[in-house]
Amino acid sequence: MIHIHYVERAASVQTTVQVCMHCEDPVCANVCPADAITKDDFGVVHTANTSRCIGCSNCVLACPFGVPKKEEKAELMMKCNMCYDRTSAGKKPMCATVCPSQALFYGTREEIEKLRPNSTPVNKFMFGEEQVNTKVNIMMPKGSTELRIHP
Template sequence: MEKKRLYIELENCIGCRSCLAACTQCGGHEQKNRNYVYDVNPLVNRQTMPLMCLHCVDPACARSCPAQAIQIHETGAVLSALTEKCIGCQNCTIACPYGIPKFDEEENLMYKCDLCIDRTKDGIPPMCASVCPSNTLQWLTEEEIAEKQQMHDLGNDKWVTSMPYLEGETNVKVNLPGILQGTTKLF
């Protein structure tokens, strides 16, 4: 089975928030949203963008956890804190450069997107990508991502959010070609 990654085309987002509704339905999520939709400039326009864990290859959240409660699955997915290990110190929420891990005060536990590991480990798209009507969130092979990259003459340095001054390589790929090239596209 060929490995697939979550691929995000930010400029496609229409703000429908289907991804949020789907996230709460994923197994083991206890009806909690583990991703977000951000209003980019709410007083000026309706531009929105999804914000979710980028599943860093060397995640700051896991590095900062003194209890080793944040595990990295063999697929590369960075999982939510293990209930039996999390001590509620919130180091992970502070360490993440993307502001993703959230802390549940009642449960004294960190939770975040785990890339629907119960689905993606078997090659099934994560819930968010399976319902996105605008192709903002896609579940693609490396080859399919490379084909998309070739459609735009941007170079690798402008292609993904994972730059060295942030967190290095990520398993989720994010593109910005329409925004960077000043073009408008629908899906």
């Protein structure tokens, strides 16, 4: 459920990953007219409930991170749910388990700060004047407090 993007496919094999940031106030769930997208008590924003999803793509259009993808054949929204079947049983998400470079990490803020002492985990993003707080952190240069994203 992680989306892979090719940076410049014609000239390079470089890729970036796009994971759900599990927003504190998930706009994808807020714009869902069928109440198919939910956030649980652990802060995990789940993939749309297949029995409720009407395939309208509101969530796809609304997400500031561009994460949800609509599977056209199934007419359903699909996105990372932090491998809920694994994490609810005390295991790490599959992506963090198999990532050879450990670029994807699952653990506490304190653990990642110890592993990467020259970086700061950031989970506050500014889209213009709109602040989005997330469960997922990205690593920024030491001392950073937020990431400003300009359209």
